[in-house]
Amino acid sequence: MSSEPLDSDDSEPFVESDPTGRYGRYDELLGSGAVKKVYRAFDQEEGIEVAWNQVKLRCFSDDTAMLERLYSEVKLLKSLENSNIIALYKVWRDEGSNTLNFITEICTSGNLREYRKKHRHVSMRALKKWSKQILKGLDYLHTHKPCIIHRDLNCSNVFVNGNIGQVKIGDLGLAATVGENHVAHSILGTPEFMAPELYEERYTEIVDIYSYGMCVLELVSLEIPYSECDNVAKIYRRVSSGVRPEALNKVKDVEAKAFIEKCLGKPKARPSAAELLRDPFFDGIVDDDDDDDEQVENNENCGTGRIVS
Known part of the structure; x- marks a missing residue:
């Protein structure tokens, strides 16, 4: 079965997409910190909202320590798998805009x-x-x-x-x-x-x-x-x-x-x-794991996906 979106008419108001076209970023800013901005985005394959984290690398072109720290975060996230740690789904560097982008799960209620x-x-x-x-x-x-x-x-x-x-x-x-x-x-x-x-x-x-x-x-x-x-x-x-x-x-x-x-x-x-x-x-x-098991059982057919699992 094809994983392409059913509707080829690109009507979603995405301001940009990842290289594969799977993830689309909205213009809605969820939060920003000293080194990155986080936007609401959508995983078209799974049908769930995700967080699009974006770092402007040109801001740190002369700061190799900061660049290493940013890559370190991504490397760390990719290696972690725990229900109480934010999960990372995808990471890539956009050479054209000189940004580091990574897709993580989104928590629906903020910090x-x-x-x-x-x-x-x-x-x-x-x-x-x-x-x-x-x-x-x-x-x-x-x-x-x-x-x-x-x-x-x-x-x-x-x-x-x-x-x-x-x-x-x-x-x-x-x-x-x-x-x-x-x-x-x-x-x-x-x-x-x-x-x-x-x-x-x-x-x-x-x-x-x-x-x-x-x-x-x-x-x-x-x-x-x-x-x-x-x-x-x-x-x-x-x-x-x-x-x-x-x-x-x-x-x-x-x-x-x-x-x-x-x-x-x-x-x-x-x-x-x-x-x-x-x-x-x-x-x-x-x-909490017992709570999670109960939640999965109660919502078995509700399509909750990775956002709540």
């Missing part, structure tokens, strides 16, 4: 930061379910061979399929693969979420646990950590001195506060992702 702002009345049970899924994604990265440190985990880099309560870690542009000693050496990340040892340029994947703790704090408090600081220097001074963000004092749930504190502890005292998954904080929270 977790915006989703949480939109839904302010959320039970602690729901917050725990989201938090557990982030942790499962981290556990997958940290136990990957080689170990992968995300280094820029925050709520704007976690994405949501709100119709099934599924969250996925994305934006692996600053991720690092490390050797058997699990040690990395460069200073990267989002200041409010960076572990103190990141500034010392010698750290392990446990820095992601600190960032994860800050993510949980943001979910619970509805505040970005250290929002009381008006510049990066002040954040650095507080983080390096061990001063906790003011948002932590506003957390009324004793169990949640203790769990966050555990994630923000000194590097040697900080639990691994696997250990945190066994923490009493998640007692009674149904495993």
